[in-house]
Amino acid sequence: MTNRVLMKGNEVIAEAAIRAGCRHYFGYPITPQTEIMHYMAKRMVEVGGCFVQAESEVAAINMVYGAAAAGARVLTSSSSPGISLKQEGMSYIAGAELPAVVVNIVRAGPGLGGILPAQGDYFQATKGGGHGDYRNIVIAPASIQELYEMTVAAFNLADQYRMLVMILGDGALGQMMEPVLFKEVEPNVSTEKLWAATGRHGKPEHNIITSIYIDPDMLEMKNRELVAKYAVVQKEETRFETLNLDGAEIVFTAFGTASRICRNVIRQAAEMGIKVGMIRPITLWPFPSEEIARIANLSHVKAFLDIELNAGQMVEDVRLAVNGKKPVHFYGRMGGNLPTQKEILDQLLAIQKGEVR
Amino acid sequence: MAIVFERTKGLTDKPFHFCPGCTHGIIHRIIAEVMCEMGILEDTIGVSSVGCTYNNYEYFACDMVQAAHGRAPAVATGIKRVHPENMVFTYQGDGDLASIGAAEILHAAARGEKISVFFVNNAVYGMTSGQMAPTTLLGQVTTTSPFGRDSAVQGFPINVSELLSVLPGAVYIERVSLNNYKNIQTAKRAIAKSFRVQQQKLGFSLIEFLSTCPTNWGKEPVESLRWVESDMMPQYPLGVFKGKDLKV
Numbered sequence A: 001m002t003n004r005v006l007m008k009g010n011e012v013i014a015e016a017a018i019r020a021g022c023r024h025y026f027g028y029p030i031t032p033q034t035e036i037m038h039y040m041a042k043r044m045v046e047v048g049g050c051f052v053q054a055e056s057e058v059a060a061i062n063m064v065y066g067a068a069a070a071g072a073r074v075l076t077s078s079s080s081p082g083i084s085l086k087q088e089g090m091s092y093i094a095g096a097e098l099p100a101v102v103v104n105i106v107r108a109g110p111g112l113g114g115i116l117p118a119q120g121d122y123f124q125a126t127k128g129g130g131h132g133d134y135r136n137i138v139i140a141p142a143s144i145q146e147l148y149e150m151t152v153a154a155f156n157l158a159d160q161y162r163m164l165v166m167i168l169g170d171g172a173l174g175q176m177m178e179p180v181l182f183k184e185v186e187p188n189v190s191t192e193k194l195w196a197a198t199g200r201h202g203k204p205e206h207n208i209i210t211s212i213y214i215d216p217d218m219l220e221m222k223n224r225e226l227v228a229k230y231a232v233v234q235k236e237e238t239r240f241e242t243l244n245l246d247g248a249e250i251v252f253t254a255f256g257t258a259s260r261i262c263r264n265v266i267r268q269a270a271e272m273g274i275k276v277g278m279i280r281p282i283t284l285w286p287f288p289s290e291e292i293a294r295i296a297n298l299s300h301v302k303a304f305l306d307i308e309l310n311a312g313q314m315v316e317d318v319r320l321a322v323n324g325k326k327p328v329h330f331y332g333r334m335g336g337n338l339p340t341q342k343e344i345l346d347q348l349l350a351i352q353k354g355e356v357r
Numbered sequence B: 001m002a003i004v005f006e007r008t009k010g011l012t013d014k015p016f017h018f019c020p021g022c023t024h025g026i027i028h029r030i031i032a033e034v035m036c037e038m039g040i041l042e043d044t045i046g047v048s049s050v051g052c053t054y055n056n057y058e059y060f061a062c063d064m065v066q067a068a069h070g071r072a073p074a075v076a077t078g079i080k081r082v083h084p085e086n087m088v089f090t091y092q093g094d095g096d097l098a099s100i101g102a103a104e105i106l107h108a109a110a111r112g113e114k115i116s117v118f119f120v121n122n123a124v125y126g127m128t129s130g131q132m133a134p135t136t137l138l139g140q141v142t143t144t145s146p147f148g149r150d151s152a153v154q155g156f157p158i159n160v161s162e163l164l165s166v167l168p169g170a171v172y173i174e175r176v177s178l179n180n181y182k183n184i185q186t187a188k189r190a191i192a193k194s195f196r197v198q199q200q201k202l203g204f205s206l207i208e209f210l211s212t213c214p215t216n217w218g219k220e221p222v223e224s225l226r227w228v229e230s231d232m233m234p235q236y237p238l239g240v241f242k243g244k245d246l247k248v
Helices: A009-019 A034-046 A057-069 A080-095 A122-126 A144-161 A171-175 A216-237 A256-271 A289-296 A314-322 A341-352 B024-037 B072-082 B094-100 B102-110 B160-164 B181-199 B221-235
Strands: A005-008 A024-027 A050-053 A074-078 A100-106 A137-139 A164-170 A177-180 A240-243 A250-253 A276-281 A283-285 A303-308 A328-332 B044-048 B063-066 B087-093 B116-121 B170-177 B204-210 B239-242
Touching: A005 A009, A009 A034, A009 A074, A009 A100, A009 A144, A009 A164, A009 A171, A009 A177, A024 A034, A024 A057, A024 B072, A034 A050, A034 A074, A034 A171, A050 B072, A057 A074, A057 A080, A057 A100, A057 B072, A057 B102, A074 A080, A080 A100, A080 A122, A080 A164, A100 A144, A100 A171, A122 A164, A122 A283, A137 A144, A144 A164, A144 A177, A144 A216, A164 A171, A164 A256, A171 A256, A240 A289, A250 A256, A250 A314, A250 A341, A256 A276, A256 A303, A256 A341, A276 A289, A289 A314, A303 A314, A303 A341, A314 A328, A328 A341, B024 B087, B024 B116, B024 B181, B044 B072, B072 B087, B072 B102, B087 B094, B087 B181, B094 B102, B094 B116, B094 B160, B102 B160, B102 B204, B116 B181, B160 B170, B160 B204, B160 B239, B170 B181, B170 B221, B181 B204, B204 B221
Parallel strands: A024 A050, A024 A074, A074 A100, A100 A164, A137 A164, A250 A276, A250 A303, A303 A328, B044 B063, B044 B087, B087 B116, B116 B204, B170 B204
Antiparallel strands: A005 A177, A137 A283, A240 A276, B170 B239
16 A cells, blocks of 8 residues: 555645644745645644745745744745745845755746746756855756655755755646655754754853855855855765666756656657657756766767757756767747647757758 | 942943944843843844844844844744744844835734834934935935935835834834933833733834934934934834833
């Protein structure tokens, strides 16, 4: 007997957070992440946690900052325009080295854009978004089961590195249903937070949570500490999946929902005698550059085809990793549209015939 | 020899950086004294904001969290929801609270968030060198209202205490001043009452302090204290705007 249940992606994220020990949620309504809020509004009462509907995304992320500073496991969720508003707070969270989990169920942009699935927030998620030199860990699950496992992992990573971890989904992953197995949650990393502002209670020194360093040398020292921490994260926490690379002539690079379509195309292409493989980054930052470079050096690999639900964002990191060794092609759809298998297959055929340069 | 006066244990040994004649220092001292006198220093978590007191986490001896500009009430909400038994206060200026943080303070009050807000009104942006604040008086000359604040162009001052006092979630709101000994004692009692409101979990409270900024007002310290009374108080009358009959 298994405990598989059929659930929506958004609800699975919320349940995963609860199972990871998160008891504080702060959010502001926006489509298409709505079910996370609705689920939390009920579930937090059941588990004796705290749910606050904030007056804005700006307030919500600052409530997250406060709760994280006070030592709690804390979650907020939103979608693209709301995540833009949270960027100020996310920069402060990075500066003050606070652990927090932020979910972005991406919708099409720019501006108010649309409410259908897209991946146009790749740049914002992986290249900063807010001000200053900092990084967030960005995880892009591709199935409901992975949403569960990666959301649990996100809380552990956040605590382990005192970093903000973003779950980057999209409207399709958030809204669709798949069976999910709520595996036992792995033992948490130590959640003892001696640095947190919990009240002094006899401590010899008071704890201070801050991101301001007026002295340039002090600030640079802080910057260097962050850089060193990020280097450890790059070494230890880069996650990816590879598929069908043996003898592959063309290799897909794709994440999240786009990678699901590519997976089907790989089977279709094999039936037609075209050898296609894939590398799917699970962490978008840290990015699996080394693995992509290794694949680029394989003699049977002739070209890469990057598929995204945007105008071409991750493809820039793919090209940096490939470093000119093989051609990197791109195909994307925007506006909330998904590429069909046929569209992608046509791209493969064109590359194979040398029609695409 | 008997000690007749000493630095309160609620403050660290770090020297204040405030300008001569600025009353921020007095506010810090009386908040710290109240924390010690009430025995809550070990239980209190303070929130610093952005402005002249951005670094008062170095002065208050309790645990402290520094917040982004205007966001202190949201940060305090997060802290208080994690530690409902602790005392949580924010220390905010008028630009921080009444301008960029207007939404956060309004909604923290509306939710009845069980925090103490110490709001310092000196009618000007101090840290960034004397720009017009939401609290700047009509006719007052600042670096961004060089011909005096004109209501036709720059609108009217915001009376924060009166504004928030209509919200049911705000249970205690008082405006105080530091321009003489008697008013400082009243201010100190107001701080203590605000913490008692928190201890009894009654709701949101805010103390508005009329404070001086001799540097940006271009006035001598004593002249500044007189100006608080002669010019600020007619616009910002002292008194209890909410919770007059509150028994705490």
